Amino acid sequence: MLAKLSVNIVILLILGKEIKASWEEWWTYDGISGPAFWGLINPQWNMCNKGRRQSPINVEPDKLLFDPYLRSLHIDKHKISGTLHNTGQSLVFRVEKDTKQHVNISSGPLAYRYQFEEIYFHYGTDNNQGSEHHVHGYSFPGEIQLYGFNKELYHNMSEAQHKAQGIVGISLMVQIGDTPNPELRIITSTFNKVLYKGSSTPIRHISLRSLLPNTEQYMTYEGSTTHPGCWESTVWIILNKPIYITKQE
Template structure:
């Protein structure tokens, strides 16, 4: 109630207008913070700053709930192409207070092309979303079900734009490869480098950073050429609708201990109260008139209609209380 009153004063009293000059790109949150000051959660993102109005009124917002009954098979969707130049990469891992973020160095560039993309896109950031419980943590949902986490590889269009900032607000600017995270006894080789105890404990608090070398980004990609794609937005303010999303049709795995380590990361500096970074997800947004395309050819299973509700991708969300749901892959 107190936050609501502050919000109303902010908008309707002329004397409150100078506060807008204090707004900055980081002045937003995923969930309520107990620090006595108002910080906008997702339902307020599009209201507190006119530059963020797409968060409230946009028609192509992300993330979404991927309903397999709405997917359309597109035979012209070719496999995604990953180009590392044959080199491993280095990068700096950050606790941003909102995400675990890995930003590659500029010495060895990583590019993607092909698939639904008409241009070449350069890797800008690897971002991890995760939940406080195993049944939530992914931004995208699959038939209404969440996963413990989601890895997002964020790229910008290097053919048309000079940098990420320019591309983010421009047509065909961003391509995000999204991979759901599930739990297993063994960890994905790339994520294991980021989430092993010696590494993850280096970024316990906001602004902590740690340099990693010798990373092979190809290790992060599951062994499949199948994916789901749609046109959407960046999932943080200012919610620009410039993103092509590519959701890989197989998950990657982390261990229960690594997921626990993620949940022990603080969104605050060490001298402030501990607030877990978990549940750093934006709620799903309406699909509206958009198409969800896929190169998963369900007709090979003897079904004629690509919109048949019985169709299943190669994974499912975590089912609470079922062992199969928390660590197994369901074959299509």
């Protein structure tokens, strides 16, 4: 009886480790593993269902308030290198860990300096729906989200994502057009190298500033990350003009 009990405990412990390790692979953006279920299945992600400042949102232009004291957003102009990953849920660009000169994001609605870390690419199965944020109910073909962490208060992204004003998210809406963004083209030209989960490819010398549309106007609000665990630690900045990509891209 004692031997049988020991075996059961060992099996449960192993199973528990496997379940914990699989959370990051389990979630998706649709179906029974989609956003509506994130907080129900994993208690550590309960903010996904119980949070009060969850992202993404539907931006309603007629309800926005103008703030004359908001400043222009600043992003360092030097280029960076990193790796594009297919995580199984999305494509994510992560800056090189040994980068000596990081890109800082500051000013605008931000009270601190944020260190750029990664880019999430969101797009749909067709050219009509792909963006996470909507504008007056309209979904853009795609959305690019630049993330950085508060380098003045926290040591890294993992620590900052749980804390107040820990993360900045810059949202770039992507629209179909004839004049594509040159910097975006550098990135999308590598997509055919990351077709499968777990694949990755290096991307060298891209400029975040050149990736942005030519505008100083934006909408900002305090929300959450749009992936588990939906921590309400993100200052969102949604630029008021899209960047363009061709249908072929």
